[in-house]
Each structure stands twice: as C-alpha cells, then as structure tokens.
Amino acid sequence: MLKSLEGSWCLVLGASSGIGRAIALGLAAEGVNIAGVHFDTAARAEEVAELTERIGALGVQTRFFNVNAASKATRAELVPQLAEMTGATGGIRILVHSLAFGSLVPYLPREGWDKRLTARQLAMTLDVMAHSLVHWTQDLVDAGLLRAGSKVYAMTSAGTSQHLPSYGAVSAAKSALESHVRQLACELATSGVAVNALRAGTTVTPALERIPEHAGYIERAAENNPHGRLTRPDDVAEAVALLSRTDSSWLTGNTIGVDGAELHAAAGAWG
Template sequence: MTAESATVAGSWAVILGASSGFGAATARALARGGMHICGIHLDRRATLPQAQAVIADVEAAGVTALFFNQNAADPETRRQVVEALQARQARVRVLMHSLAFGTLRPYIDRDPAQQVTQKQLEMTLDVMANSLVYWVQDLFQAGLFAPDARIFAMTSEGSSRVWQGYGPVSAAKAALEAHIRQLAVELAPYQITANAIQAGVTDTPAQNKIPGAQEMLEHAARRNPGGRLTTPDDVARAIYALSQPGLGWITGNVIRVDGGEALVP
C-alpha cells in the first residue's frame, strides 16, 4: 500500500494528554474517523470522569479505546504502552503530544521562594518538550509507526512571547518546536511527518492555570479577527484533516490554528 492510498480507518492514534482540552477533542474526532485511540492521561478522582467520558465517546464511535491513567513522562509508562500496542499489532498513524503539566512561576522575584527552581524548570521542559522525543524514539524502534505516519505537538504563541509567570512553559514550547524541526528532517526518509500546532488562546483547564488567564481570554476574544476564541474542536478538525492521505509533504512547520489571531497585535 502506498502512502497516497493509505487510509486512517483501522489505524491507531496515540494521544498524550487525552482526557481534556485539545487531546480529548482530537481523540473524539479521530475516533469518529475510524481510528483506534490509545490515550495516556493523568487524572485523580476529581477529574477522572472527564477521561471516562472520552473513553465512552471513543467506544461509541465503534473503535478501540486503550487508555492509561499514568504519567506520560515516565519511561515505565512508555514501555507498557508500547508493549500493549505491539500485542495488538497496532499501526500508529498519529502521535499527538498535548501534555500541559509544568510550573508557572517567574524566573526572578524579590522573594526567592517564589522563583522557579532548577527542579521545576527541568521538570517542565522534560514533560512538555523532551518527552515528545522519547515517545517518538520508542514507537519508532518498536516498528509501530504506520507508513505515512503523522506527529503533532501542541505549541502556543507563548513560545516566542512573554507573559508573567509563563517563562518555564514558554521555554518548553520553544524547545518543543525545535524538537519538531529536528524530528521532521530525521524522519523524512521514513515518510513520517512532524508538525507543531499553534492554537489560538483557548478556554481549557491548562489555559485557566496561567496567571492572568481571564485577562488573556478577554484580550484574545477582542483581538481575534474571527470575533471568538479558538476551541479544542477547531484544533481537532485541523489534526484530523492533516492526518489524511496525500498530505505527507507538509512537515517541520508550526501550523497556526487560530483564526488569524497571531496576525494582529
């Protein structure tokens, strides 16, 4: 089967951060398109129902829901997921990195106790950026990627702009984009693409943890030429479209899904 004649139905999507926001919306969209979903999420009792709702919707679409409530940045989690996919003879069409677990603290504060620590900064970079590389390595070495596979990583305009307390995450997003560029070139001979998706400001649980989140949401709604905020479904539809056959020449990019938001001050 050639890349042009490949189909997404019956293949797998591995979604890191599958229980809410962009990951949850994309899991649902790809499931409706016939893809089996392997979701990795980390939820405690209070937020577990949202993961269970995603699982129910995936199964209602008539495909397999293989979900792990574990730390996606843990090597043991990767090992377990890879083994489970191998046992199912899965062919991974899509890997989506949508992990939003990091420290939101200033680099500099008059009170040293309020500054980001080395441990916090390194954790943020490891979870929100470096973990992408380790997942790609493990899936590649296990031979799990399907022909014409696609890798997507969620970035933001914050990768190149400053917002109070966002420094550690901004650094992680910048590193994530660098990882995508490198992966795009190194994976090109294997017909695997890698792109970063830059969503506009979106009302998600992760967004709402940013200091000044409400101000950011209100400003984005005024600023966006479309007159509204970006939604997780906007991103999910874009990823579904970019996962289709015939689009394997799009790689190494930061693709904005924001209604033109980044074009205006």
C-alpha cells in the same frame, strides 16, 4: 491523495482534557481507534470514564492509561501493549503530544509572589512538555510503530514569542518542543513520517485557566481574532483530521497556526 482514516490508530498523550480530548473525540468520529495516556486523580475518574464511553459509542476501539506519560517506565510498559494493539493494522498512524503540565512560577520574586522558579521545576517542565516528545518518538520508532504515512503532532503555543509573568518555563519548553519537531522531521523524512507542531490560537482549556494571568490574556485574544471568537478545541481536532488524510510526508517540520488569524490580526491593525 486524501484517504479515509477508518481503522487506523491514534495515540494521544494528554487525552483526558482540553485539546487532546477534542482530538481523541474528533478522530474517533472519523473511525480512528484511540489509545489515550493521561495522568489524573481519582476525582476525575468519572469524567474520564464518560469520555472513553463516548469514544467507544462511536464504534471504535479505545484504551486509556492513567499513567505519567513523561516516565521512562511508562513507555517501557505501554509500548509493547501498543505494539500488540496496533501492529497488525499499521502501527500508530497519528501521534499527538498534548502534555500541558509545567511550573507557572516567575523566574524571580516579584510583588505578590515571593517564590522563584527552581532548577527542579524548570527541568520538569522541559522534560514533560518538550523532551518527552523525543523519547516517545524514539521508542515508537524502535518498536516499528511509526511507519510511512504516520503523522506526529506536537501542541505548541504563541507563548514562545509572547511574555506573561508566570509563563517563562512553559515558554522555554514550547520553544524546545518546536526545535525537537524540526529535528525529528529531518530525521524521519526518509521514513515517510511527517512531524509538525500545531500552534492553536488562544483556547480556553484547563491548562490555560491555570495560568495566573489568563483572564486578561483571554480578553485580549478575543478582541484580536477577526472571527470574533476564540479558538475552540474542535478547531484543532478538525485540523488534525484534515492533515492526516494523506500519506505524504512533504508537509513536515513546520509550526502550523490553527488560530483563525488571531496572531496576524494582533500584529496588524485589526478592528
């Protein structure tokens, strides 16, 4: 049975740009209160302030925290605050993991690039983009903030099975993230909490534009999508809202494509 999301709370990790930003705005339009964690320099303060103002103008509560979401100290500080903010209204109805900070360095030196990925860079990428999902989920469960009907979404990508010269560490992190999603889904099933990975199609975001090879990748993706366009952040936001309108936890442990059939078309003979 579908239900209204109005009055519930969503915690977005990576809320200030790209897909996380779109999800925050889209859910706020559905009446969902937004807690956003982001990690930005002072140069983006005005942009983030504008975002929180837009969310507030939709008539919902909003709190943004400019801190490192992958830090244990951050969780220790924020989880009690989240409990105070959301506990009386059912805790965290929706948790979105959309952290896109990792090393875009090849494993081995190559022409035009004399550096190679270090152990520290690899560990950081996996910790931020994969392992932090486990740590946040553990702490929110311990605080009683993920309850029956709650939804957990982790943003993955087709990079788990595709090759780009600089994408190795992020690809490994996304693969680990999908594995974490399956394990958390199994362990949270008896609690009625659903955990899924969302694999957006190629979406022009600041994170994508940091990939050295992004221009050619975007061009190929646009050609492959039968819709004749790339995925937009709003497409993913709509999917999150739709999937969250039920208390059922039966749809769980999956990697769900939100890509307009881009990957299916690329594997076949579209166009």
